[in-house]
Amino acid sequence: MAHEVFDHPNRLTKPLKRIGERGEGKWQEISWPQAMDEIAEKLKAVIHQYGPEGLAVSSGPWNSSTESGMTRRLMNLLGAPNYISPVALCLGNTAAINRLTYGWMPLPDFENTQCVVIMGHNPHNQSWVWEYIRLRLAEKRGAKLICFDPRVSHTAERADIHLTLNPGTDGALCMGWLSVIIEEELYDKSFVKNWTVGFDALKQRLRNDFTLDKVSRITGVPEHQIAESARMYANASSAIIPWSPITDQHVSSTSAIRAISILRAITGNLDAPGGEMLMGMNPNIVTESQIELNDILTDEQKKKQLGYDKHPAFTFKAADLLSEHSERVFGIKYPNIVKGTNMAVPSPTFRAMAYGDPYPVKAFISIANNALMGYGNQTLIKKAMMNQDLNVSFELFMTPTANLCDYVLPGDTWLERPNLMDSYEWATMLQSSHQLYEPPGECKNVYYFLKQLADRMGLEKHFPWQTITDLFDYRLQPLGLSFNEFRDSYKMLIAEYKHYNYKKTGFATPSGKVELYSSVLEELGCDPLPYYRNVPEPCEEYPLKFFVGIREPQFFQSSQRHTKALRKGNKVPRTFINAADAEKYGLTNGEWATIESVAGKIHMLVLIRDDIPPGLIRVPHGWWLPEEKDLGAFEHNDGIIVPDTDEYLDREQGIPHLKGVPCKIYPRTESREYIGMAGLS
Numbered sequence: 270m271a272h273e274v275f276d277h278p279n280r281l282t283k284p285l286k287r288i289g290e291r292g293e294g295k296w297q298e299i300s301w302p303q304a305m306d307e308i309a310e311k312l313k314a315v316i317h318q319y320g321p322e323g324l325a326v327s328s329g330p331w332n333s334s335t336e337s338g339m340t341r342r343l344m345n346l347l348g349a350p351n352y353i354s355p356v357a358l359c360l361g362n363t364a365a366i367n368r369l370t371y372g373w374m375p376l377p378d379f380e381n382t383q384c385v386v387i388m389g390h391n392p393h394n395q396s397w398v399w400e401y402i403r404l405r406l407a408e409k410r411g412a413k414l415i416c417f418d419p420r421v422s423h424t425a426e427r428a429d430i431h432l433t434l435n436p437g438t439d440g441a442l443c444m445g446w447l448s449v450i451i452e453e454e455l456y457d458k459s460f461v462k463n464w465t466v467g468f469d470a471l472k473q474r475l476r477n478d479f480t481l482d483k484v485s486r487i488t489g490v491p492e493h494q495i496a497e498s499a500r501m502y503a504n505a506s507s508a509i510i511p512w513s514p515i516t517d518q519h520v521s522s523t524s525a526i527r528a529i530s531i532l533r534a535i536t537g538n539l540d541a542p543g544g545e546m547l548m549g550m551n552p553n554i555v556t557e558s559q560i561e562l563n564d565i566l567t568d569e570q571k572k573k574q575l576g577y578d579k580h581p582a583f584t585f586k587a588a589d590l591l592s593e594h595s596e597r598v599f600g601i602k603y604p605n606i607v608k609g610t611n612m613a614v615p616s617p618t619f620r621a622m623a624y625g626d627p628y629p630v631k632a633f634i635s636i637a638n639n640a641l642m643g644y645g646n647q648t649l650i651k652k653a654m655m656n657q658d659l660n661v662s663f664e665l666f667m668t669p670t671a672n673l674c675d676y677v678l679p680g681d682t683w684l685e686r687p688n689l690m691d692s693y694e695w696a697t698m699l700q701s702s703h704q705l706y707e708p709p710g711e712c713k714n715v716y717y718f719l720k721q722l723a724d725r726m727g728l729e730k731h732f733p734w735q736t737i738t739d740l741f742d743y744r745l746q747p748l749g750l751s752f753n754e755f756r757d758s759y760k761m762l763i764a765e766y767k768h769y770n771y772k773k774t775g776f777a778t779p780s781g782k783v784e785l786y787s788s789v790l791e792e793l794g795c796d797p798l799p800y801y802r803n804v805p806e807p808c809e810e811y812p813l814k815f816f817v818g819i820r821e822p823q824f825f826q827s828s829q830r831h832t833k834a835l836r837k838g839n840k841v842p843r844t845f846i847n848a849a850d851a852e853k854y855g856l857t858n859g860e861w862a863t864i865e866s867v868a869g870k871i872h873m874l875v876l877i878r879d880d881i882p883p884g885l886i887r888v889p890h891g892w893w894l895p896e897e898k899d900l901g902a903f904e905h906n907d908g909i910i911v912p913d914t915d916e917y918l919d920r921e922q923g924i925p926h927l928k929g930v931p932c933k934i935y936p937r938t939e940s941r942e943y944i945g946m947a948g949l950s
């Protein structure tokens with residue numbers, strides 16, 4: 270569908286400057302040099318008045334390999350610590366939290382494993398394809414599949430064991446597994462003895478707080494099923510728990526990810542065949558982390574990073590406690606695995622933008638990211654953007670975020686640029702892709718934008734590469750090939766991987782061991798052991814819970830809503846609800862409903878489905894309506910009803926809870942005319 274999506278009349282092809290009020294949608298076309306001159310001038314004024322911490326950048330995770338670490342390089346050179354990314358609600362924060370336990374983010378050895386545990390995450394042939402294929406192949410080989418999901422998902426239907434837990438309780442269920450595995454002595458004793466610290470403290474925590482009957486009460490999963498599934502996992506000759514975004518989006522995310530990490534470790538699956546591979550980075554490339562120059566940011570500026578003290582787990586505060594150990598094992602101080610480490614925390618950043626607390630942030634740049642819609646509390650983000658001296662968006666389309674900007678710059682797509690992909694520094698696979706087409710109009714790649722800005726900020730000498738290909742040539746120097754040579758000689762280059770590498774190097778943690786009891790969390794003033802916490806329970810006013818999710822085959826995140834052929838199969842946002850609840854709340858299939866939480870309200874069409882359990886409803890992510898005059902920007906996105914007050918934020922990371930927030934639902938009362946499909950080109 271790429272041609273229909275990208276070769277579309279809505280595609281941005283010229284730099285735009287706002288001429289009306291913010292959000293009014295009145296624009297003037299200007300040249301790149303004029304746009305960049307004005308942006309640089311305004312950014313200098315903000316930095317002059319508020320310091321470099323007065324700039325925040327939000328960068329989308331999946332389009333930015335062309336970035337090659339350049340956004341953070343520019344920011345570090347400016348002294349600007351406030352880089353945020355919605356990858357903090359996805360793979361990025363998982364990677365950062367995994368580092369606390371064993372120093373890296375493992376890649377599952379799907380090809381050889383005998384048991385796969387999937388938490389919520391529901392890969393399809395049209396969603397997470399890489400994993401979907403491997404999951405099916407593992408199944409064919411006879412590997413066991415265990416699935417945690419409150420709903421009967423596609424993955425759940427195929428599982429050997431489906432645990433229908435309450436939303437938000439995966440961390441507690443993992444602690445239940447740990448209790449069974451430790452009490453029944455199903456763990457790898459020699460690994461635990463030689464390679465872990467804190468086993469006794471963990472055991473005590475489990476005995477005090479995670480007895481099976483308690484875990485069963487929290488999760489809603491019967492005790493015998495917890496025990497049976499724990500045994501299946503622990504007794505498998507090899508097992509993996511692939512990353513799941515579900516446990517990135519819980520109020521106890523840190524504890525859930527830590528509990529998962531501990532399971533992987535004590536069952537002897539780290540770096541074992543069919544287990545969890547700690548690969549490091551490919552040594553044949555200048556890494557993004559090196560390009561970023563994280564070393565040059567001063568301690569004074571690092572400490573200003575928003576969230577640094579309150580939610581430190583993926584900020585510089587945690588990264589600095591791990592840096593010497595990462596260097597020892599992987600040869601790199603600040604491995605930016607899946608772009609998820611040493612970041613600022615989104616909620617405090619938007620608060621600083623909106624209220625100047627603890628200091629003003631007055632310039633905001635959004636790169637390949639629909640920031641307004643990609644975090645919790647959308648109302649706060651709007652307020653934050655309205656309070657800026659400068660808003661810039663580097664985009665393909667006029668998104669609701671771009672529409673609140675002063676300058677909107679046209680980006681190229683992956684078909685219109687060469688690319689060098691380094692598996693997000695998660696693993697050692699290097700890949701390239703060809704540029705197939707010239708970008709339309711004046712669309713440019715992100716390196717062009719960053720270099721234009723850097724040159725004007727007096728940083729020319731740090732951006733010596735004239736084009737993106739020059740930059741890739743530089744990055745491939747250790748390999749001794751130019752980008753074009755690499756592209757033409759390799760489909761993929763993987764560095765040698767050896768099992769049990771830690772026996773030679775130790776783990777990249779302060780103790781050199783797997784930290785069941787995390788010294789880093791302790792030093793950060795957080796609980797060093799996993800614990801359980803959930804958001805407030807449903808009450809009279811908000812009797813149901815909603816979860817954000819079930820990705821839609823037609824769309825990627827908040828994109829593609831302008832494409833008629835895709836919208837045909839999915840015209841408007843739809844909530845899924847169980848028949849009994851629909852009846853109870855007076856809802857009719859195919860009619861509009863309003864969903865309300867403490868944070869706000871949104872409108873969705875009702876779809877009655879029997880895969881959804883009573884008491885829970887589904888809300889899809891990222892809906893806006895490009896055909897509407899106001900883009901439908903403030904009526905449909907899940908972020909509007911995702912609260913970000915302290916009781917809904919993970920303590921250690923400050924990320925919001927998307928899986929099980931109290932809400933109410935009722936037939937929509939306000940009338941609203943929609944233009945509908947006819948409004949799409």
Ligand SMILES: Nc1nc2c(c(=O)[nH]1)N[C@H]1C(S)=C(S)[C@@H](COP(=O)(O)OP(=O)(O)OC[C@H]3O[C@@H](n4cnc5c(=O)[nH]c(N)nc54)[C@H](O)[C@@H]3O)O[C@H]1N2
Pocket residue numbers: 328329330331332355356358359514636637638639640642643644645663664665666668679680681682683817818825826827828890891907908911927
């Ligand atoms: N409220 C809420 N927030 C979430 C989530 C959620 O479910 N709910 N999900 C989280 C998850 S799992 C993730 S991965 C992140 C995703 O976060 P993002 O990947 O940032 O997703 P989007 O917010 O849809 O923004 C992507 C934008 O980039 C533009 N774009 C796409 N390709 C290119 C390109 O090549 N060049 C340029 N210049 N622009 C491009 C698209 O037009 C689109 O507007 O969001 C997270 N945030």
Ligand SMILES: Nc1nc2c(c(=O)[nH]1)N[C@H]1C(S)=C(S)[C@@H](COP(=O)(O)OP(=O)(O)OC[C@H]3O[C@@H](n4cnc5c(=O)[nH]c(N)nc54)[C@H](O)[C@@H]3O)O[C@H]1N2
Pocket residue numbers: 359388389390391392395396397417418419420422435436437438439513514515816817818819820821822823824825826827928929
């Ligand atoms: N077509 C398409 N593909 C995509 C994307 C897209 O936007 N469109 N986005 C991509 C991205 S960035 C990501 S992160 C992935 C996300 O993709 P997935 O991880 O597969 O996420 P969902 O499709 O939302 O599936 C969520 C599942 O989790 C269950 N669930 C809800 N709450 C909980 C809970 O608390 N615990 C457990 N165990 N389960 C729960 C739901 O019932 C549902 O079955 O998809 C990727 N692939």
Ligand SMILES: [Mo]
Pocket residue numbers: 358359360514
């Ligand atoms: Mo994601």
